[in-house]
Amino acid sequence: MREVAIIGIGQTIISEHWDKSLRELAGEAALAAMAEAQVTHVDSVYVGNMLSDISNLQAHLGSMVADWIGQRFTDAVKIESACSSGSAAFRAGYLAVASGDVDIALVVGVEKMTDSPGSEITSALATAADADWEVDHGLSFVALNALIMKRYMYEYGWKGIDFAEFAINAHANAVHNPNARFRKPITENSFIKSPMICDPINLMDASPVGDGAAAVILANADILTPNSAKIVVAGSSAATDTIAIHNRKAPLWLTAAEKSTQKAYAQAGIGPDDIGVFEYHDAFTIMAALSLEAGGFAEPGKGPMLAKEGEIKLGGRIPVATRGGLKARGHPVGATGMYQIVEVVQQLRGEAGETQVPRYDFGMAQNIGGSGSNIVTHILKRIQ
């Protein structure tokens, strides 16, 4: 396999973009990435998106984006794996370049959620759960995560407030990210006072929907990069699990995260201690805790302890959500995985400003589809 480098990044601010269409959002991020990479042509386009069929009445985003950004006739497809669609698209683009079939690929994650009423988005997001075995019985996606969190609290003795630091840390970092949806810090007091959505998940345990797009240019690593630092893909791995949670032997353990993380570590020839920044999938605080455990950063049931001890902050043992995470940067579902990749690149380049992590040789991005049923892990490495 050829080595693959990320030679350009682009992103839009995450917001309620009522004045921009799906193609305009994707185009803004894609053209920014192409401009930064100093390329005017790409060989392939990979679009990560989950909801456009239902929320925008538009399938076929590969062709739509390719045409809109001036790459008409280019090979282009959409990749979908629920909320991990963004990084699944990245992985498809990575494999295409690694194979030698493609020299330069654009990957863009895009989602436009806020044009639709909330009830419609709740139904659309429920397509990530099992239609026959979960959704038909009335379970929403928040409800599924609430069941996991309740069981976790019961098994390990945690209280709701023990998850507050995940949200507080994310918001503290988002203050410095101009593309984040919520740039306001929160306190333990605002966490306590936030309304309950689906017991035990309160508003501050949950990430917000949003509209946004993030993109990268991938290239054969032999191609010269115009950027100050050369960033390559050192590990790329994905693993699935059963969608319906009741079918899992250990519903409090993200087996798919463990498997994809372990494989990515092995590919990169490193372990958890070498990761200087971890952009994890904190769609809900319970997913933050479970991700830290499955990734080897905390013992089973001890994820919240890492947060309480400050080890997830910028100077801690494993900085997470350094640009705000899903919680505060925002979670435009099919775009999220690409925001994570872009943010890790910013860190490894040393361009993360006030939220720059101190160690930035290796960074990890992990994107979760469903309640742990499709987990894609990438490890990026700074070469120079």
Place this chain on the structure above:
Amino acid sequence: MREVAIIGIGQTIISEHWDKSLRELAGEAALAAMAEAQVTHVDSVYVGNMLSDISNLQAHLGSMVADWIGQRFTDAVKIESACSSGSAAFRAGYLAVASGDVDIALVVGVEKMTDSPGSEITSALATAADADWEVDHGLSFVALNALIMKRYMYEYGWKGIDFAEFAINAHANAVHNPNARFRKPITENSFIKSPMICDPINLMDASPVGDGAAAVILANADILTPNSAKIVVAGSSAATDTIAIHNRKAPLWLTAAEKSTQKAYAQAGIGPDDIGVFEYHDAFTIMAALSLEAGGFAEPGKGPMLAKEGEIKLGGRIPVATRGGLKARGHPVGATGMYQIVEVVQQLRGEAGETQVPRYDFGMAQNIGGSGSNIVTHILKRIQ
């Protein structure tokens, strides 16, 4: 790039499968392909599907299929590019194996359309057109093809009856395909008498919806195959065009087909004369004509002549729709591309029975998404 072989195929009959769920259909084809390939494990799963979000309220088909067929924890995603989703998934699986990241990949195309009312399917299929510039103005997908056909007839002087042979040939071949939806021959008289759907497209110009799934196992070609003939991927290429037809400089020329076909020919080191079987995308008879022209089998505007002269029949210059094509085998949209691949494999193995083509060193499968806006071409080659 590593050479990639197809070591197993599977398919369901195309029908109204009201007694089978989406996962059961996909599983039936996938497990048949695995059994034929004599593998019990795959490294990756690629699912081609277009409509499940809207028609089955189920996204996330990668995880769903992987789990259902006993491959829980396996890397799995869905690929979508409207009606070319099936072959786009095949191409993604091909690149993954060619890259060296994956040794054995399952690709399955699946679609379940007949549970939904016809009006809902018409709306769902319209997501393949441009939501902002076509569908918002009331154009359905049939209407878009009718506009192209009308213009073609005007420019080149053809009448509706001149397209009859495309449908007659497809039905004649489907009689011998146990998996075809319609196994009844039709005559020129039945073509003439068939009701008009959207002038000039009548019922016999159009392919039927259906439920079905088709699958293959791809493997590093160094792996021994249990089959009598070794079939490898000699060419794989995809190209896009603008979705909205009014934006094309030459709306009667499938530029994306020309580009992807030419590239596939170059990769395989052959030309149109070497193709012994061409499974083309006859969603409408006008697309059959345009595909023959863009593929180099007929001059611009002369596609119907090839059909009228009998050259598209089994013994003709370029046999098409040899197992019934979209017209008679059926068009479960996201699965169609995989049916085409499976059918070309049957021909190259010499296992097509009464519809066996006489020359079967090379076969071509071409899948069209939108009205020519995403075209994926594969050339398969028999090695032994």
